[in-house]
Amino acid sequence: MCGIVGFTGARDAAPVLLQGLERLEYRGYDSAGIAVFHDGAIQVEKVSGRIAGLREKTDNGAGAPGAAGIGHTRWATHGAPTDQNAHPHLSNDGRFAVVHNGIIENYLALRQELMDYGYVFHSETDTETIVHLLEHYYNGDLKAAVMKTAARLEGSYALGILCTETPGVLYAVREASPLILGVGVGENYFASDVTALVAHTKNVMYLDDGELARLTADSVTVYNCAGQEVQKPVSRVTWSVEAAEKGGYAHFMLKEIMEQPAAVKAALAPRIQGGRVQMDDFDLEAKELRDVRKIIITACGSAYYAGCSARYAIEKLCRIPVQVELASELRYCDPMVDEHTLVLVVSQSGETADTIAALKECRNRGAKVIGIVNVVGSTIAKLSDHVLYTFAGPEIAVATTKGYTTQLVVLYLFALYAASKLGRIGMERYDALVKELQQLPQKIQQAIDMNWQLPRLAGRYASPSLFFIGRNTDYAVALEGALKMKEISYLHAESYAAGELKHGTIALIGENQPVIAVCCNEALMDKTLSNIVEVKARGAKVLALAVKGNKTIVSQADDVIFIPRVETLFSPAVAVVPLQLLAYYTAREKGCDIDKPRNLAKSVTVE
Ligand code: AGP
Numbered sequence: 001m002c003g004i005v006g007f008t009g010a011r012d013a014a015p016v017l018l019q020g021l022e023r024l025e026y027r028g029y030d031s032a033g034i035a036v037f038h039d040g041a042i043q044v045e046k047v048s049g050r051i052a053g054l055r056e057k058t059d060n061g062a063g064a065p066g067a068a069g070i071g072h073t074r075w076a077t078h079g080a081p082t083d084q085n086a087h088p089h090l091s092n093d094g095r096f097a098v099v100h101n102g103i104i105e106n107y108l109a110l111r112q113e114l115m116d117y118g119y120v121f122h123s124e125t126d127t128e129t130i131v132h133l134l135e136h137y138y139n140g141d142l143k144a145a146v147m148k149t150a151a152r153l154e155g156s157y158a159l160g161i162l163c164t165e166t167p168g169v170l171y172a173v174r175e176a177s178p179l180i181l182g183v184g185v186g187e188n189y190f191a192s193d194v195t196a197l198v199a200h201t202k203n204v205m206y207l208d209d210g211e212l213a214r215l216t217a218d219s220v221t222v223y224n225c226a227g228q229e230v231q232k233p234v235s236r237v238t239w240s241v242e243a244a245e246k247g248g249y250a251h252f253m254l255k256e257i258m259e260q261p262a263a264v265k266a267a268l269a270p271r272i273q274g275g276r277v278q279m280d281d282f283d284l285e286a287k288e289l290r291d292v293r294k295i296i297i298t299a300c301g302s303a304y305y306a307g308c309s310a311r312y313a314i315e316k317l318c319r320i321p322v323q324v325e326l327a328s329e330l331r332y333c334d335p336m337v338d339e340h341t342l343v344l345v346v347s348q349s350g351e352t353a354d355t356i357a358a359l360k361e362c363r364n365r366g367a368k369v370i371g372i373v374n375v376v377g378s379t380i381a382k383l384s385d386h387v388l389y390t391f392a393g394p395e396i397a398v399a400t401t402k403g404y405t406t407q408l409v410v411l412y413l414f415a416l417y418a419a420s421k422l423g424r425i426g427m428e429r430y431d432a433l434v435k436e437l438q439q440l441p442q443k444i445q446q447a448i449d450m451n452w453q454l455p456r457l458a459g460r461y462a463s464p465s466l467f468f469i470g471r472n473t474d475y476a477v478a479l480e481g482a483l484k485m486k487e488i489s490y491l492h493a494e495s496y497a498a499g500e501l502k503h504g505t506i507a508l509i510g511e512n513q514p515v516i517a518v519c520c521n522e523a524l525m526d527k528t529l530s531n532i533v534e535v536k537a538r539g540a541k542v543l544a545l546a547v548k549g550n551k552t553i554v555s556q557a558d559d560v561i562f563i564p565r566v567e568t569l570f571s572p573a574v575a576v577v578p579l580q581l582l583a584y585y586t587a588r589e590k591g592c593d594i595d596k597p598r599n600l601a602k603s604v605t606v607e
Pocket residue numbers: 300301302303346347348349350351352355398399400401487601602603604
């Protein structure tokens with residue numbers, strides 16, 4: 001996944017592009033570049049490595065004067081992260097420059113066709129085919145050349161285009177990759193997401209797939225795929241620049257962990273009115289829900305683990321079977337999905353390629369789709385029949401935290417809403433659970449406050465191989481806890497259903513083997529306790545996560561971290577927090593790049 005940005009106005013573009021790229025660096029950061037129009041020519045500057053290198057090369061932009069330009073920060077898909085493969089790419093005649101986020105699936109055929117025409121390629125990228133197509137199709141009408149080029153492309157693309165023939169004009173094109181327009185005063189912008197724009201404007205337009213936009217300093221014109229002008233509403237971004245900044249924390253990840261009480265409150269508040277759960281802009285009738293024979297939750301990574309955690313609440317309360325499926329698997333397994341299947345698609349970015357593909361597969365088979373996403377106007381939001389935004393605010397760290405807990409909370413809200421609609425929950429239980437939901441923000445805050453000693457513990461349990469164990473809801477939490485540890489501290493961590501240990505895995509438990517035992521499901525605490533005894537008998541060192549006041553655990557585990565008492569069905573939203581912090585402090589101890597872990601990107605918009 002990559003980040004693109006564009007600016008056209010009266011002031012120099014390069015400083016604006018560099019600042020925007022720094023806000024997009026979480027989308028990919030193995031190379032970066034800018035192209036600026038000045039004195040009739042396009043100047044391209046690009047580097048492999050971080051944007052800081054581009055700042056240095058362009059003297060913070062002063063070395064690339066000009067009032068219109070495009071920029072790109074890359075997460076390599078085709079071709080290694082080198083200067084040659086970095087974007088922007090320039091046409092052979094030097095008149096066109098392009099930046100691109102996405103994948104051109106037919107690029108090899110296009111490359112051969114263009115080489116046969118005599119175009120010379122300088123990179124290994126799929127993107128370079130685009131700039132040569134533009135040169136090939138241009139006959140004085142840039143919009144026509146852009147449309148003809150887009151018509152040849154198969155795959156996903158958010159494009160930014162600059163041309164020497166049209167000074168001050170940018171084109172932006174969207175197909176299955178996020179692209180947003182910023183509307184300023186005497187200047188206009190495009191970017192892969194709003195965090196690159198909020199410093200300059202909070203007035204944005206969300207491009208839809210198949211649309212292209214022509215930007216000048218004084219105008220933004222949007223066209224549909226037939227080239228007809230379309231009117232797009234201007235939305236107001238509610239996020240502040242500060243919300244997209246670190247706010248004094250050492251890392252975005254720590255900031256976002258600490259923001260969870262507020263984020264969860266933001267997810268809850270608009271949906272609980274007068275003690276009742278209300279769903280935003282849709283009202284699934286009881287009949288529609290009664291027609292649902294099964295629910296599929298599909299997602300990737302942590303969003304998938306959010307589904308694994310929420311499944312217990314939905315099944316318990318709605319008495320509808322729930323399947324939680326990895327999107328990258330669901331799309332290829334000829335899924336048993338029909339008009340009686342309700343699909344909950346969970347995604348922080350709303351742009352994960354596998355999740356989008358799984359969504360389309362289910363819709364094609366007749367399922368109704370509810371999207372549970374954080375990014376407004378994202379692809380998954382647009383493709384869903386109904387959308388429940390998680391209102392987590394901008395999540396910059398690659399490792400999701402508030403994105404995950406707000407997904408959980410929205411899924412819990414859905415469980416209560418549906419159970420009530422179906423008449424499968426008594427008023428007393430319903431009222432009690434609504435109150436439990438409303439207490440989650442402060443319980444998450446308590447979980448944070450209780451675990452001030454975690455930095456000390458992190459050092460004790462940092463090992464090349466870690467086990468996370470739990471049962472039922474605790475197992476689902478263990479899945480997410482292990483992923484957090486893996487992705488930011490690079491330690492091998494595996495989660496196991498605690499009951500499974502004796503079926504083979506316990507053979508791996510040797511002297512001083514660290515085991516993180518999640519024991520917050522009090523109904524199953526004795527069972528997990530027996531697993532703690534089992535592994536300790538074989539030399540393990542056990543860090544237990546338990547509900548405050550649980551003295552039994554204290555007597556058995558080597559160390560214990562606590563959470564406040566919370567409704568078991570909702571306990572994952574609280575139990576995950578100490579595990580997020582454990583991973584954070586372990587990674588900090590190891591000196592890892594916490595916000596931008598190696599090999600990862602914030603949203604995987606490629607398959
Ligand atoms: C989580 O920490 C990871 N960054 C990753 O697993 C992520 O959850 C996954 O890629 C799904 O992303 P999405 O929620 O934006 O679809």
